[in-house]
Amino acid sequence: MPMNIAIDGPVGAGKSSIADAVAKRLNILHLDTGAMYRALALYVLRSGVDPADEAAVCACSDRAEIAVRYQDGMQHTLLFGEDVSACIRTGEVSQAASTVSKWPAVRRRMVQAQQALAQQSDMLIDGRDIGTVVLADSPCKIFLTATAEERARRRYLQNLEKGDSTPYETVLAELNARDAQDMTRKTDPLRQAEDAVLVDSTNMTPEQVVEAILSIVEAVYGKR
Numbered sequence: 001m002p003m004n005i006a007i008d009g010p011v012g013a014g015k016s017s018i019a020d021a022v023a024k025r026l027n028i029l030h031l032d033t034g035a036m037y038r039a040l041a042l043y044v045l046r047s048g049v050d051p052a053d054e055a056a057v058c059a060c061s062d063r064a065e066i067a068v069r070y071q072d073g074m075q076h077t078l079l080f081g082e083d084v085s086a087c088i089r090t091g092e093v094s095q096a097a098s099t100v101s102k103w104p105a106v107r108r109r110m111v112q113a114q115q116a117l118a119q120q121s122d123m124l125i126d127g128r129d130i131g132t133v134v135l136a137d138s139p140c141k142i143f144l145t146a147t148a149e150e151r152a153r154r155r156y157l158q159n160l161e162k163g164d165s166t167p168y169e170t171v172l173a174e175l176n177a178r179d180a181q182d183m184t185r186k187t188d189p190l191r192q193a194e195d196a197v198l199v200d201s202t203n204m205t206p207e208q209v210v211e212a213i214l215s216i217v218e219a220v221y222g223k224r
């Protein structure tokens with residue numbers, strides 16, 4: 001059985017960067033499942049389809065060729081062979097990813113693909129339904145969160161570094177709207193799995209969060 005670690009949490013909890021750092025320390029791969037929903041959202045938008053149109057989005061999902069490749073340990077997300085890793089990071093794609101991920105047929109396909117990847121190698125997987133669905137049987141689950149204000153503050157500062165000066169209030173409102181949609185959808189909403197360990201990073205440095213997660217992993221797998 002490969003070593004599989006599940007990390008779930010709301011928008012801006014730092015899942016991706018923390019998961020990258022933890023996976024590097026453990027020398028295992030990190031699968032960012034949000035990138036797969038984002039790649040589908042990009043395809044939906046490029047096709048001129050409304051992300052809220054379930055039938056049209058599911059048709060796109062049936063056609064879409066989304067793949068994940070690793071180069072020097074880094075995930076690259078491909079859409080019909082094109083590396084879309086960078087262009088799926090816009091605000092428009094974020095909102096569209098949250099909407100397309102509501103549709104059950106979309107989720108079924110993504111979950112199957114993610115479970116197939118998890119069977120191939122040791123992996124740390126982050127997303128919204130990893131502990132509850134994708135790796136429901138994993139003995140190692142973490143729910144990573146922080147207050148909405150702190151998550152928005154971090155996102156706002158990251159944006160500034162990238163030259164994006166969207167006001168803090170807008171960042172907070174968008175984050176809350178996306179969380180609300182991800183937590184209230186009918187199929188596999190974001191929630192903490194009963195057997196997940198809660199890590200509240202509001203008052204922690206990234207290094208402290210990485211150490212806390214490594215300790216949780218060590219308690220389960222005896223390795224850090």
Ligand code: DC
Pocket residue numbers: 011033034035037038094097098101126127128129130178182
């Ligand atoms: O983690 P992220 O912000 O890149 O994810 C983008 C959207 O994709 C998120 O708002 C909800 C959806 N998502 C999901 O439904 N299930 C996952 N396992 C990962 C992401």
